Amino acid sequence: MGKNTEIADIFERIADALEFKGEMVFKVSAYRKAARMLREYSGDISSIHPSEIEGIGKGMAEKIEEYLKTGRIKKYEEVIADIPEGLLELLNIPNMGPKTLHLLHKELGVNNLKDLERVLEEGKVAALPGMGEKKEENIKKGVLLYKAGRSRIPLATALKVVREVISPLSDISEEISPAGSLRRMKETIGDIDILAAGEKTQEIVDIFTRQSYVREVIAKGDTKASIRTIYNNLQVDLRVVEKDCWGAALLYFTGSKAHNIKLRGIAKDRGLKINEYGVFRGTKRIAGKTEDDVYRTLGIKFIPPELREDKGEIEAAMKGTLPVLVEQKDIKGDLHIHSNYSDGMDDIETVTLAAKRRGYEYIGICDHSKTSKIAGGLDEEALKRRNEEIDSIQEKIKGIKILKGMEVDILSNGSLDYSDSILEQLDFVIVAVHQGFFKNVTERIKEAMRNPFVDILAHPTGRLLSGREGYKMNIEEVMEYAAKMGVALEINASYDRLDINDVNIMKAKGYGAIFVIGTDAHSTGMLEDMELGLGTARRGWLEKKDVLNTYRWQDIPFRRRR
């Protein structure tokens, strides 16, 4: 995390405030763009001149330097001075735009969530000029979504935080690991749990509570502490145990609770007792040092954390039918990458080299198709130029295959954004819904899948973890049809998507579907999101053979090759 994220957060809040005040669009988007660049910039911002980062202009660079020097940005303090605290937060509510919020604030005195809920309850919103019943209903729905999602943090954020928290503790601990939902790679995280083992218990706890990311120490004892961090107020619980109990404690604090309860039952059936200290026969401890150890004592094989949800994994382990889950080392490429031909930040050569450094054997460049105008979609001419450029870059760069793909829009009328003669020239085709989210979506996707050049369906439900509900569609019907037609379902690994999710993956696997994990990267930094997609795939019980991008490029079973 660090400074880049802190400054990006402030820039985003400035953008929110300006938007709320009705400032010019270009000013608002300059801040949003700078925030995005800062988040995607992986280096240490204080060691370079900020204007060296692409997309950061002079004005933004000055504000970054101001923050690095003084720890504050005057512009921010200015723009929020006359805005009540808690008001801008409401912009995170789905279906709540800055204009609407401004209206609610001015006409109904809405200053915070409580006020908003009250005026919605009293039916005052519909009566405002330009609002009406329908918009009021949408805001109500948005509030529900917002409240449900607010208390949980996306996996991507939690992973960054946990790395930062663990780093100062790793030397002094003999063992240290994330536990809880984070270790199980759940898509959202309530709080972060960390388990450590070592002799210097008190020192570990002290170091943990003394870091600069601590906003508040909630509780502190000899062997455990809870803090609230400066990152979205995310809570982190640390426990330190003795090394002999490491496995039993890790198992216990990884959960899920349902998994633990079932394990306890199994122990009982065998005349044993299991808790966070170990496995006991009477008062004698017979296991506990490693998780492997504990599972073995209960007569079952090691169960990977991602499966520990009591969804049949314990029964499968007892029968010896646990899946052999797909692993990082199985991933041979990324088939959903945007270049600066459409809305990606980096050119084809740069992303290719970055993918090669990750050890990939191939990448699929997938830019947007022509109707996605705001995303810089390519018309047929531009596509031709892009394909020629791929050929010439391929001449220069050896050791990685660049596949020519496209992310082609499924249009409102159900047809695709290019003719078959264009699709045929590509190595593979991803299709996606980017318009008409509420109109005949199921039928349109099925229509698209009947086209033999369509290989992959991108982000199948369209939901966003940050609160967008997704398309109005019958996902089961779509997944079943994809399985039947041999179209791969994407597990879009982008931090805000994770779409399709673990639950749908399991269902789709039941229908016989095939899958692909794609990052939808719009910059080289986002190639790292593969980890999130992989965790999701594993939570969906996927094996190597289920996932297209585990094959060598010559062998990828694209539908058009079968």
Ligand code: DGT
């Ligand atoms: P979260 O934080 O809501 O994303 O989900 P978890 O699974 O991380 O839940 P959390 O933080 O409340 O607890 C961490 C783990 O500790 C949990 O997965 C299992 C274990 N645990 C907590 N409370 C209990 C309990 O009452 N019984 C059992 N068996 N295990 C528990």
Ligand code: CA
């Ligand atoms: Ca937790």
Ligand code: CA
């Ligand atoms: Ca916890």
